[in-house]
Amino acid sequence: MDATAINEPGPARSAASITLENIGKTYPDGTVAVGDFSLEVGAGDLAVLIGPSGCGKSTILRMINRLIEPTSGRILIDGQNILDRNPVELRRHIGYVIQNVGLFPHQNIRTNIGTVPRLLGWDKKKINERADELLELVGLDPSRYAKRYPHELSGGQRQRVGVARALAADPLVLLMDEPFSAVDPIARGRLQEEFLKLQATVRKTIVLVTHDIDEAVRLGDRIAVLAEGGRLLQYAPPAELLSRPDSVAVGDFVGADRGIRRLAVTPLRPALRPVEEGAATDGRPVVEADGTLYDALAAMLAADATEVLAVEDGRPVGLVSRAALFDVPKAFDVPTNEAEAAV
Numbered sequence: 001m002d003a004t005a006i007n008e009p010g011p012a013r014s015a016a017s018i019t020l021e022n023i024g025k026t027y028p029d030g031t032v033a034v035g036d037f038s039l040e041v042g043a044g045d046l047a048v049l050i051g052p053s054g055c056g057k058s059t060i061l062r063m064i065n066r067l068i069e070p071t072s073g074r075i076l077i078d079g080q081n082i083l084d085r086n087p088v089e090l091r092r093h094i095g096y097v098i099q100n101v102g103l104f105p106h107q108n109i110r111t112n113i114g115t116v117p118r119l120l121g122w123d124k125k126k127i128n129e130r131a132d133e134l135l136e137l138v139g140l141d142p143s144r145y146a147k148r149y150p151h152e153l154s155g156g157q158r159q160r161v162g163v164a165r166a167l168a169a170d171p172l173v174l175l176m177d178e179p180f181s182a183v184d185p186i187a188r189g190r191l192q193e194e195f196l197k198l199q200a201t202v203r204k205t206i207v208l209v210t211h212d213i214d215e216a217v218r219l220g221d222r223i224a225v226l227a228e229g230g231r232l233l234q235y236a237p238p239a240e241l242l243s244r245p246d247s248v249a250v251g252d253f254v255g256a257d258r259g260i261r262r263l264a265v266t267p268l269r270p271a272l273r274p275v276e277e278g279a280a281t282d283g284r285p286v287v288e289a290d291g292t293l294y295d296a297l298a299a300m301l302a303a304d305a306t307e308v309l310a311v312e313d314g315r316p317v318g319l320v321s322r323a324a325l326f327d328v329p330k331a332f333d334v335p336t337n338e339a340e341a342a343v
Ligand SMILES: Nc1ncnc2c1ncn2[C@@H]1O[C@H](COP(=O)(O)OP(=O)(O)O)[C@@H](O)[C@H]1O
Pocket: 027, 028, 029, 031, 032, 033, 051, 052, 053, 054, 055, 056, 057, 058, 059, 060
């Protein structure tokens, strides 16, 4: 891309690749928060950074929008070195979502969402339309919520507004630092679910930090497992990380129950056996055919059954047996959430 393309507002381009090349951060007190870290995130992909507290995740994220200046290395967005850019201006093109959102308490929701478009000089009508469009997109009815103030929303709703605000000026990249950690587990599950749908629509290049392996597996196209000092242990799609952790440290990190997690990222469809013409399927527990083996296991356990019936639009399309659950190949080729959705 040319040197000015990154400055252009609007929907001309909606995602960009991110390349981190040997970036490092040593704080003035001598702390090496990140030694030498490299990562490539494809345009439209969601990469998760996960690792123990203090391993440098937030430092890496904040180097991408230059809230923290790296002490070494290069950061490229669509091949352009952003370290040459004015940081304040750069941040207007990079959405940033943090744990407690940081909405402005004395501004209503619509005004909060319009923050960056206002800085970019959009006209008022366009800003309001954009804010309402985004409220719809994150599942909040604008006629009810646009005029409210942040304290009049639940934690989960505020978090959605935070996502809407980050998307307002159609940024090239979205950075999210433990965005769902502060909400209760039930609301978190729902937010994650909605967030996946949103990402399927907007297809941003996202770097998301979490310390929750289930969240990482659920949301990530690829997961980077980090150790202290920002040391990259493994960078792989969820299914591969769970089936082939390439070190003891990663195996420990993804947990002894990774076999069960793996079921949750393994699509059901390839495990289906055809339903024979006229076969009795009554009484069998039912799952959606676009679900995962985890869903099939849950249905079998709940009904104490040895087989479940997979349906599509209410019609039977196949059967899954208990044995199929143990038949997940060690390495298989359905690595990304995207591929899973496309099966
Ligand atoms: N301003 C700072 N000065 C010195 N050390 C810092 C500063 N900010 C963070 N650190 C240290 O850098 C390391 C990485 O921090 P951070 O990136 O926040 O970790 P994480 O997000 O993975 O929990 C930690 O050891 C932390 O104490």
